Amino acid sequence: MKKILFPILLVVLPMLSQAATAATQLDTGFKIGPAIILISMLVLFVLVGFLFRARDTADFYVAGNGISRVGSGMAIASNWMSAASFLGMAALMYGTGYHGLAYVVGWTGGYVLLLILMAGQIRKYGKYTAADFIGDRYYSQALRTVGAIIAILISISYCVGQFGGIGLMFSWILGVEYNVAVLIGGSVVLAYTLISGMLGVTKNMQIQYVIIIVSFLIPLFILTYKFDYFWMLPQIGYGSLVSDIVAGIPLNETHQLVNSLGQDFAVVPSPEYAMPWDSASGQTFFQWIAIAFSLMIGTAGLPHVIQRFYVVPKSHDARWSVVWGLFFICILYWSAPAYAAFGKILSASPEVGKLAKDAIVVYTAQLGNLNPLIVGLLAAGGVSAAFSTVSGLLVAGASAFSHDIYVKVINPQASPSRQLLFARLATILMSIIVGVIALLKLALIGQLVAVAFSLAGCTIFPLFLLGIWWSGSNKQGAIAGLIAGGLVSVIALTYFIAEKYGIALPAHDFISYWLGAWYFAWLGAPLALVVNIVVSNMTPATPIEIRKFLIERVHT
Amino acid sequence: MSDDYNGYHISFFRPTTPRAKANRNIVIWLASIWAVSIFGFQILLLVLEKPTPEPAYLTFQSVWEDVEDNSADKVELQEFGKSALSVLGKIAISDKEKATLENALSWSIYQLTPDSLRSALIARVQGFEKIKAEIVNISNPDYVSARNALSKELSPVLVLVSNDVRRNILPLALRSSSMKVLTDDTKVSLPAIMEKYLIHNQSVLTDTRFLGFPFHYFYTAVFLLILFVGLCWVYCVLVDRLDERLKTVE
Numbered sequence: 001m002k003k004i005l006f007p008i009l010l011v012v013l014p015m016l017s018q019a020a021t022a023a024t025q026l027d028t029g030f031k032i033g034p035a036i037i038l039i040s041m042l043v044l045f046v047l048v049g050f051l052f053r054a055r056d057t058a059d060f061y062v063a064g065n066g067i068s069r070v071g072s073g074m075a076i077a078s079n080w081m082s083a084a085s086f087l088g089m090a091a092l093m094y095g096t097g098y099h100g101l102a103y104v105v106g107w108t109g110g111y112v113l114l115l116i117l118m119a120g121q122i123r124k125y126g127k128y129t130a131a132d133f134i135g136d137r138y139y140s141q142a143l144r145t146v147g148a149i150i151a152i153l154i155s156i157s158y159c160v161g162q163f164g165g166i167g168l169m170f171s172w173i174l175g176v177e178y179n180v181a182v183l184i185g186g187s188v189v190l191a192y193t194l195i196s197g198m199l200g201v202t203k204n205m206q207i208q209y210v211i212i213i214v215s216f217l218i219p220l221f222i223l224t225y226k227f228d229y230f231w232m233l234p235q236i237g238y239g240s241l242v243s244d245i246v247a248g249i250p251l252n253e254t255h256q257l258v259n260s261l262g263q264d265f266a267v268v269p270s271p272e273y274a275m276p277w278d279s280a281s282g283q284t285f286f287q288w289i290a291i292a293f294s295l296m297i298g299t300a301g302l303p304h305v306i307q308r309f310y311v312v313p314k315s316h317d318a319r320w321s322v323v324w325g326l327f328f329i330c331i332l333y334w335s336a337p338a339y340a341a342f343g344k345i346l347s348a349s350p351e352v353g354k355l356a357k358d359a360i361v362v363y364t365a366q367l368g369n370l371n372p373l374i375v376g377l378l379a380a381g382g383v384s385a386a387f388s389t390v391s392g393l394l395v396a397g398a399s400a401f402s403h404d405i406y407v408k409v410i411n412p413q414a415s416p417s418r419q420l421l422f423a424r425l426a427t428i429l430m431s432i433i434v435g436v437i438a439l440l441k442l443a444l445i446g447q448l449v450a451v452a453f454s455l456a457g458c459t460i461f462p463l464f465l466l467g468i469w470w471s472g473s474n475k476q477g478a479i480a481g482l483i484a485g486g487l488v489s490v491i492a493l494t495y496f497i498a499e500k501y502g503i504a505l506p507a508h509d510f511i512s513y514w515l516g517a518w519y520f521a522w523l524g525a526p527l528a529l530v531v532n533i534v535v536s537n538m539t540p541a542t543p544i545e546i547r548k549f550l551i552e553r554v555h556t
Numbered sequence: 557m558s559d560d561y562n563g564y565h566i567s568f569f570r571p572t573t574p575r576a577k578a579n580r581n582i583v584i585w586l587a588s589i590w591a592v593s594i595f596g597f598q599i600l601l602l603v604l605e606k607p608t609p610e611p612a613y614l615t616f617q618s619v620w621e622d623v624e625d626n627s628a629d630k631v632e633l634q635e636f637g638k639s640a641l642s643v644l645g646k647i648a649i650s651d652k653e654k655a656t657l658e659n660a661l662s663w664s665i666y667q668l669t670p671d672s673l674r675s676a677l678i679a680r681v682q683g684f685e686k687i688k689a690e691i692v693n694i695s696n697p698d699y700v701s702a703r704n705a706l707s708k709e710l711s712p713v714l715v716l717v718s719n720d721v722r723r724n725i726l727p728l729a730l731r732s733s734s735m736k737v738l739t740d741d742t743k744v745s746l747p748a749i750m751e752k753y754l755i756h757n758q759s760v761l762t763d764t765r766f767l768g769f770p771f772h773y774f775y776t777a778v779f780l781l782i783l784f785v786g787l788c789w790v791y792c793v794l795v796d797r798l799d800e801r802l803k804t805v806e
Binding site: 095096098101104105108109111112113115116117120230235236237239240241242243246248249250251252261262263264266267268269270271272274275276277278279280281285288289292293316319320322323326327330333334337344347348349350351469470471472544547548550551554555556 | 564565567568573575576582583594598601605610612641642644645647648695718720721723724725728729751753755757758762765766767768769770772773777778780781782784785787788789791792795796799
């Protein structure tokens, strides 16, 4: 096999390189090299998905509990490392400097909470989905249904940002309009999810993780080497770059270091890039804290993240899979700020013009004059990151509909094949809804995804936290807490949407600042917890069988 | 609460089994370290920070009164133009702010040009603007040569030294249409723009360098992530030991 592959590679790679060199520019022309890499990657994903496809509902939902903890850690990382991590995080730091680090901290720190408060216990509870847990723990079919609907809303909200990222990258590679790119990319990811289901997804996620991280790191090593920073560990090497941005980089009279457009690697002193809550960023200390906090508790309430703990055999494995998952995630999160810093300097000249922030990772590699194949690999990695997350989200959403609403509420006698059919129908419907919303381009990818986190933080997180750790939390308390958290969410999102359409609501500035769409969970989550506790104490106690179950199964 | 329920009550803060007690203590310790490390450090940054102006802001402040009164001398006009260029070189400025800064820069260059050469200056800038509007690629040789020539010609007017990055920005920021007058709008909005972009929250934590980074940046972008992985690892090890000690079987 190797004897055949090697000559093929020898012939194909230079051809690819030549084709890509001719086509790759900052403009929107069709780029054949990156397109071939992307298509190859997608074919690989579909093949792997097909080989490990779901054969029944248990496989479709949770991959039959047969994944090792390192493998599960990789799947957690891949599932997590979405377009928001791959593209959006650098975009936020590129645009708002130190403020963007609130997203880095928020999207990693939440795993500590998830581990120490929930991971093992969720696995011991032994339910398939978040709604399953809610319905069971709070002994209410209505809450199960509401939980499923919330899980679907969160999945949709999260997917919108991913579709945006897929659209941007498809648009860049194929040289088509954003709207067309969203339709093409959305159709491909839908087809892939329908073919594979969760088992295929889990296997794919391990492959996707490797592709994502390799495609993200290789350009970074080259950039740091090329621009004379400590390239052996670029995650540390870019520190000097940040300091250089703060102090300014003078012109090099020999013009040795230039970007792909021939502009000097130089910048005026720009302390606003690194200084905390700088007025130039338009962001405050409160917003930094509120975003980090909301993202962290949102992490511990996301259905598709929680669901990952069911694919490991024991709670011990669930715990260790978090450690591995977080470590794998951090490799990318240590690296993303470096792209933003390089992007800042390489696009510093007014001649470069305004770049789409969400594509700054790819533009940075282009402006750094890297080999077009490497840039293409990076773009394909971005698509892969979005794909891996979208698949998990669509499965989580489909599970919520098929398992928690259709089977548990509407038709308990449904056959496994009918369940699978409904899961797939739900996947298609969700994809259509997500695609339509993605076309509206409501905000940056990272910000759109942050909405899903706040929504999860206000609704699912309090139910899980109290449901696991306090047997006194009862159905009435859960309903009241959910109403409180939901109300805060509705207010914040109403003001956000009104602003987008130019409608001025009462106290607009006040609400938009204190309940921003990316961080309203800072208020919603604590409020939901307090209301749940107060109402639970005022109403009949939790049934004895639930208490017994908590003691004997979850906390023993 | 009924007595029947007393034996079956789970509360994080009132654990009833040795394992639950030990787990609670581990969680409280780790959560405290987690919270203090994240939020405590940001609060410390807030407490220690002081608004610190860039040199360009101090220069602007020292000349602004005379510029506003139209009584600035040559050196003051040069410093004024350079301070406007310092902000124009930053990426995050809005289009409206950019227009204000371009007016300030273009006007200062115009004022620094002898009367007899002002018409020629406007013609030169207009010529460059025409080339710029016509090209489709910024590596166009005519465009590059016109840009470099304009930079070379006008940089001495502002006394920009040879390695000053503002030399590259100068020709791109000149506007022939806003050279003659420093508009009222510019006079009103310029001080706030300069303050917004040239004053920063700095402290010993931001000014100290660690592994090349500003210390606070290293702490937040690198160290906190290491700490998170470390906390997770410690938790798993401690719970594994606890399970081993208590012979917990799943």
